[in-house]
Amino acid sequence: MNAAEDRLSKSDPAPDVLFSAGQIAARVDALADEIAFHPHLKNAGSGPGSILAVCALRGAFVFAADLVRALSSRGIDPEVAFLQVESYGAGTRPSQPVRLVRDLEVGIGDRPVLLMDDILDTGNTLEFLTRHLDDRGARTVTSAVLLDKAARREISVEADFVGFDCPDHFVVGYGMDAGGRYRGLPYVGTLPGVRA
Ligand code: IMP
Numbered sequence: 001m002n003a004a005e006d007r008l009s010k011s012d013p014a015p016d017v018l019f020s021a022g023q024i025a026a027r028v029d030a031l032a033d034e035i036a037f038h039p040h041l042k043n044a045g046s047g048p049g050s051i052l053a054v055c056a057l058r059g060a061f062v063f064a065a066d067l068v069r070a071l072s073s074r075g076i077d078p079e080v081a082f083l084q085v086e087s088y089g090a091g092t093r094p095s096q097p098v099r100l101v102r103d104l105e106v107g108i109g110d111r112p113v114l115l116m117d118d119i120l121d122t123g124n125t126l127e128f129l130t131r132h133l134d135d136r137g138a139r140t141v142t143s144a145v146l147l148d149k150a151a152r153r154e155i156s157v158e159a160d161f162v163g164f165d166c167p168d169h170f171v172v173g174y175g176m177d178a179g180g181r182y183r184g185l186p187y188v189g190t191l192p193g194v195r196a
């Protein structure tokens, strides 16, 4: 446990550490190595005409920030864009069909897209977003998720890149929330007593 995790553990309630800040940093770095050599992305060049890196708000904003910086140090400098979907409401289970609440503010224009999301869970969000980006004209859609909860899949969809296989628990931190809390935690944790 590092100093930040130790400080947080003294406040109430303290999520239990599932993936530490150090583990996440090392894994994001390794993911950037893999992504930089993906055939859809490796020769795309840099800047606005090249790759479009799309962050699915809100939960993926920390993962996306770390991943694009790791990519930058490997010579990949994508344009970054955001969209937002919702299916959870305030609960810990998807309570409604996935809906787009904020669309991209830039055109895709036949570019390869790197889609970044926090968790692949039932699969509905990734399937929805991949279809949406395809419909908007993406040349290719390559997906990277920090966590994969394979046990909860409802439809057959996989990410191209996965940070960690995640047990069937509701998780918070590193961008992810429970009812609006915990997004700023530097680690991924579980809330005692809360099941996925
Ligand atoms: P899916 O559509 O069921 O695959 O869910 C994907 C989305 O649900 C993710 O992008 C997250 O925003 C959210 N989600 C799923 N599981 C969790 C969790 O354990 N904690 C926080 N958000 C979650």
Ligand code: MG
Pocket: 056, 057, 058, 059, 060, 117, 118, 119
């Ligand atoms: Mg999400």
